[in-house]
Amino acid sequence: MKDIIVAKRDGVARVTLNRPAARNAVTLAMWRELADIFSRFADDRDVRAVVLAGEGKDFSVGADISEFDSIRDDKQQSADYEVAVDACSGAIAALGKPVVAAISGYCLGGGCHLALACDFRFGDRTAIIGIPSAKLSIVYGVRSVQRLLALTGIANAKRILYSADRYPAEQAMSMGLIDEIHDDASLAAERFLERLADNAPLSIAGAKYMLNGLSTGAGGLDLAVAQQLVDVASDSEDFREGRRAFAEKRAPRFRGE
Missing domain, CATH: 1.10.12 (Lyase 2-enoyl-coa Hydratase; Chain  A, domain 2)
Structure with a gap:
């Protein structure tokens, strides 16, 4: 079973994190694959916009911490890991086509990192967003902190990073983490992007x-x-x-x- 599924229809690509049993935790291999996928979209004339979503009840609980003992155990490994993570978010942000994160359930840590790199974040009423780095002694990467600051403002960004709290959909929207709330975030994202796909x-x-x-x-x-x-x-x-x-x-x- 593939950890990432890509489907295309009417100019809109859907990229789905496909590890529902692990709440779509992102492995190092997945960070690298996502970077490749979004980089290839740049030259794909059949793709005019992208939805990024998670299979099952959750968008993503973040990086797969179960790997950290073997791939992120010291300063050098951590630096190498961050290169892969930044390459992924960079490929999403650099894609000259609109990208919407469709968020259900947990969107935590690395999952939030992915969502922040998108142009828009649509959530449903189950969405819960947070960055638990302060509970893991991890300093969130510079590029993601820049995106967080741009979306939420400095007071909310500090609250989010210092507290490691989790925010339900309505509160997340009031803080700038979610743009719109829908009963079906994926469907709303697809309809929104179908409109944008007709533009220049x-x-x-x-x-x-x-x-x-x-x-x-x-x-x-x-x-x-x-x-x-x-x-x-x-x-x-x-x-x-x-x-x-x-x-x-x-x-x-x-x-x-």
């Missing part, structure tokens, strides 16, 4: 790059890359198609080129 890919990619960079503070945005994204969109066939569709009063047919 170059516009979304440019906006995502700029917003992610600006949200991380000084030095987070490469202005040259940002300008290149503006220039590519301005000289694209999609831009010409958008103008034609506007003049012809019809829906545009964007191709991402």
Whole structure:
């Protein structure tokens, strides 16, 4: 049985963590596989948006701590492990296509790390979010702390990291950890992304790059890359198609080129 399942339909890919018996705890191999999956989506014209979800009742309880004695036992192993984790979240955040985390049940630690890297977090009423690093003597990685700070503000970020508490859906939304609550988070995410998938890919990619960079503070945005994204969109066939569709009063047919 695969630990990660990928399915595609109508331009939306669904990536499912598939270890329900372990509450979708993420192994080192899974961190690396997720990085590869999201990196490949960048060049996949059939994928315009992505839903990240967990099989069964939980999104993910986080990293599989049962492996830590063998793969994260000292400073060097911990550093190597964080490289894999950051590569995974980096691939999600860098993908120039919208990504929604559909959260049910537990979304803890490494699971929260995955969700923070997504563009949006939709939860159902069973969702419980938290970062228990202070109960494990783990310092959360810089990139994830940046994302947490950008979403929740400094007071909530400190509360979340210092306390290691778990927050139910309504409270998590009030703190900025969840954007929307639905009876069926996965279905709501898919419907939302189906709408976005009709919009211009170059516009979304440019906006995502700029917003992610600006949200991380000084030095987070490469202005040259940002300008290149503006220039590519301005000289694209999609831009010409958008103008034609506007003049012809019809829906545009964007191709991402």
